[in-house]
Amino acid sequence: MPAKFEDEYQPLLIKEPKAKLPKLPNKSLLLAACAACIGGTFQYGYNVSVINAPTQYVHNFINQTWRERYQTNISVDTLTLLWSTIVSIFTLGGLVGVTVGGTLSVKLGRKGTLLANNTFALMAALLMGLSYPTGLFELIVVGRFFTGVNAGIGLCVQPLYLGEIAPTAFRGAMGMGTSISITVGILSGQVIGLKEILGKEEYWPILLSTTCIPAFLQLLSLPWFPESPRYLLIDKRDDKGCNKALKQLHGLSGCDGERDDIEKERTNLVDFQAKKPWELFTDRSVRWQLLTIVLLNAAQQLNGINAIYFYAEYLFTQSGIPADKIPYVTVGTGACECVTALTCGLLIDRLGRKVLITGGYALMSICCILFTLTLSFQDASPVVPYLSMACLFAFILSFGLGPGGVTNILTTELFTQTARPAAYMIAGSLNWLSFFFIGLVFPFVVMGLQQYCFLVFLAVCSLTATYIFFVIPETKNRTFVEIQNDFKSLRHRKAHKADGAGPTLILTSA
Numbered sequence: 001m002p003a004k005f006e007d008e009y010q011p012l013l014i015k016e017p018k019a020k021l022p023k024l025p026n027k028s029l030l031l032a033a034c035a036a037c038i039g040g041t042f043q044y045g046y047n048v049s050v051i052n053a054p055t056q057y058v059h060n061f062i063n064q065t066w067r068e069r070y071q072t073n074i075s076v077d078t079l080t081l082l083w084s085t086i087v088s089i090f091t092l093g094g095l096v097g098v099t100v101g102g103t104l105s106v107k108l109g110r111k112g113t114l115l116a117n118n119t120f121a122l123m124a125a126l127l128m129g130l131s132y133p134t135g136l137f138e139l140i141v142v143g144r145f146f147t148g149v150n151a152g153i154g155l156c157v158q159p160l161y162l163g164e165i166a167p168t169a170f171r172g173a174m175g176m177g178t179s180i181s182i183t184v185g186i187l188s189g190q191v192i193g194l195k196e197i198l199g200k201e202e203y204w205p206i207l208l209s210t211t212c213i214p215a216f217l218q219l220l221s222l223p224w225f226p227e228s229p230r231y232l233l234i235d236k237r238d239d240k241g242c243n244k245a246l247k248q249l250h251g252l253s254g255c256d257g258e259r260d261d262i263e264k265e266r267t268n269l270v271d272f273q274a275k276k277p278w279e280l281f282t283d284r285s286v287r288w289q290l291l292t293i294v295l296l297n298a299a300q301q302l303n304g305i306n307a308i309y310f311y312a313e314y315l316f317t318q319s320g321i322p323a324d325k326i327p328y329v330t331v332g333t334g335a336c337e338c339v340t341a342l343t344c345g346l347l348i349d350r351l352g353r354k355v356l357i358t359g360g361y362a363l364m365s366i367c368c369i370l371f372t373l374t375l376s377f378q379d380a381s382p383v384v385p386y387l388s389m390a391c392l393f394a395f396i397l398s399f400g401l402g403p404g405g406v407t408n409i410l411t412t413e414l415f416t417q418t419a420r421p422a423a424y425m426i427a428g429s430l431n432w433l434s435f436f437f438i439g440l441v442f443p444f445v446v447m448g449l450q451q452y453c454f455l456v457f458l459a460v461c462s463l464t465a466t467y468i469f470f471v472i473p474e475t476k477n478r479t480f481v482e483i484q485n486d487f488k489s490l491r492h493r494k495a496h497k498a499d500g501a502g503p504t505l506i507l508t509s510a
Contacts, residue, residue: 025166025167025170025173025174026249026250026251028225028248028249028251029165029166029167029174029249029250031221031225032165032222032225032226032249033162033165033166033174033177034177034221035218035221035222035224035225036111036114036158036161036162036177036218036222037158037162037177037178037180037181038181038214038217038218038221039114039117039118039121039154039214039215039217039218039219039222040114040117040154040155040157040158040161040178040181040218041151041154041155041158041159041178041181041182041185042154042181042182042184042185042188042214043121043147043150043151043154043185043211043214043215044094044151044154044155044182044185045181045182045183045184045185045186045187045188045189046185046186046188046189046211046214047090047144047147047148047150047151047185047189047211048090048151048185048186048189049185049186049187049188049189049190049193049334050189050192050193050207050208050210050211051086051087051090051144051208052189052190052193053189053190053192053193053194053198053199053204053207053327054193054199054201054204054207054208055083057201057204058083058086058137058140058204059079059083060201061131061132061137061204062074062079062082062083062137063079065135065136065137066078068135082137082141085141086140086141086144087144087439088436088439088440089141089144089145089148090144090145090147090148090151091148091432091435091436091439092145092148092436093144093145093146093147093148093149093150093151093152094148094149094151094152094155094428094432094435095148095152095429095432095433095436096148096149096152097120097148097149097150097151097152097153097154097155097156098152098153098155098156098424098425098428098429098431098432099152099425099428099429100153101113101152101153101154101155101156101157101424101425101428102156102157102277102421102422102424102425102428103421103425104116104153104157105156105157105160105421105424106235106274106421109227109228109231109235109236110157110160110161110164110227110228110231111161111222111225111226111227111228112227113153113157114153114154114157114158114161114218114222115218115219115222115223117150117153117154117157118150118215118216118218118219120146120147120149120150120153121146121147121150121211121212121214121215122212122215122216123143123146124143124144124145124146124147124150124211125143125208125209125210125211125212125215126143126209126212127139127140127142127143127146128140128143128144128205128208128209128211129205129206129208129209130205131143131205131208132204132205133205140208143208147211150211150215152428152432155178155428155431156421156424156425156428157424158177158178158181159175159178159408159409159411159412159424160228160412160420160421160424161228162174162175162177162178162412163175163409163412163413163420164228164229164230164231164412164417165228165229165245165249167250167257167258168258168261168477168478168479169349169477170349171349171409171412171413172345172348172349172353172409172476173345173346173348173349175348175408175409175412176341176344176345176348176405176409177345178405178408178409179341179344179345179400179404179405179408180338180341180342180345180405182341183334183337183338183340183341183400183404184338186334186337187331187334187335187337187338190327190330190331190334191331191334192207192210193207193327194327194328194331198210199327225248225249226241226244226245226248226249227241227245228245229242229245229246229249229258229259229262230262230265230417231417232245233262233263233266234262234265234266234417234418235274235417242259242262243255243259246258246259261479261480261481264479264481265416265417265479265480265481266417268416268481268484273418274418274421274422275418275419275422276422277422277425277426279422280419280422280423280426283419285488286415286419286423286487288471288487288490289414289415289423289487290423290426292410292414292467292471292472293410293411293414293423293426293427294426294427294430295464295467296357296403296407296410296411296427296464296468297407297411297427297428297430297431297434298430298431298434299361299403299460299461299464300403300404300407300431300434301431301434301435301437301438302434302438302457302460303361303364303399303403303457303460303461303464304364304368304395304454304457304460304461305395305396305399305404306438306439306442307442307446307453307454307457308392308395308396309333312330312333312392313326313330315385315388315389315392316329316330316389318378318385318388320385333392333393333396336393336396336397336400337396337400337404339400340396340397340399340400340401340404340405341400341404341405343400343401344356344400344401344402344404344405344406345405347401348405348406348409348476349476349477352474352475352476353406353409353410353413353472353474353475353476354468354469354472354473354474354475356401356402356405356406357402357403357406357407357410357468358402358465358468358469359401359402360398360399360401360402360403360404360406361398361402361403361461361462361464361465361468362461362462362465363394363398363401363402364395364398364399364402364403364457364461365458365461365462365465367391367394367395367398368395368454368455368457368458368461369454369458370387370391370394371388371391371392371395371451371454372451372452372454372455372458374387374388374391375388375450375451375454376451403464410472410475411423411424411427413475413478413480413483414475414483414487415480416480416481416484417480471490473486473487473490
């Protein structure tokens, strides 16, 4: 057609549809994610790191209180036991929190559970703040237990909420909110614990009670956003509430496609009730998914990241950094984690989950080898301590780009609505138990193996990378139903290999 007639007959022209790039997430969706994170996994990261700054001051308080009560100084062993209890009771609280978190998320909803969870943070802040004026160090123990319960529920329920409100195209980036909020929480605790802010001795009760601030922020912000649309439609069968939530979170243009995905999942789950954790262990249809999250969550704690932080202060000292400057360098490691979490959030929906987590574990394996070598020859040259520091930051970067960010997302994506809360209870319980185990056993491992302990972590990282490469399918841009079909195909392939003569019978029983 001549160009001069093209404009006149433009309405009659039929053009081929262009492939649409995914739009940016709706502003309301991003704000809902921020509101969920600030009182959710942010609290976990914050309370893990904030307890480090006032260690000596709490020791002094316990010693002073003991002297006033019993007119004698506390023994070193008793003081160590009390401090270990204050630190480790957080893990016990986390285990309790993750155990009840899945059940609460079904009863109260994802949003309702997150809001109710702030009660534990407020109680903890009150108890720890009153410990000094009342002269009761036992209040710190109880307060730390409540912060653990709060962190356990947050780690269980917040990823559920983010994974269910996110559109398929941005589910990876939204799920990274969990990892980002943990690392921001760790960094915030490190910064607020500096002497220029609340790190002085007279401020330690205030420092420990600042856990109430994220709780208040969530109580003020999260009520303005809706419950998870998947929970409303599949669990509560609330069509009107689901439509309203989808419109607020995704806008008018994006809500129809998300509604269709939820409907497909609901159709597959007709007459299914929410499963209990023990039911997943006997359900052969989720056997590979369950094995995957068990391995990934155990590996997340046993891959050596805790060992890296154990050696951090020693390496900084060996590199000639003055003792009074080490807290600022430690803040640098927290900032490094934040940067990698943000980078992973930008890359996860482009490169995919499998590439990032496999690559992360592979790089961590290489770092374990290099770290063992540099620690073995620490005194060989003045340059070696700096090489050890480079390995330290490389390990943290590798962890943040892969295992640190992707593990929680896979727990969301590998299960459907009825099994997801139970899966998070299992994954969270295993994570907290591994956390407790590594805290209990790791000092003895270091004393026994010294720098060669990283060879143990090398085995964990390399075996995990191998398992992911051969077993886990890519979940990028795939609906929950499509991911389940991928695992069905995996089961079918295993069945064929197990008995080629009778595949039909095996498939039927599977």
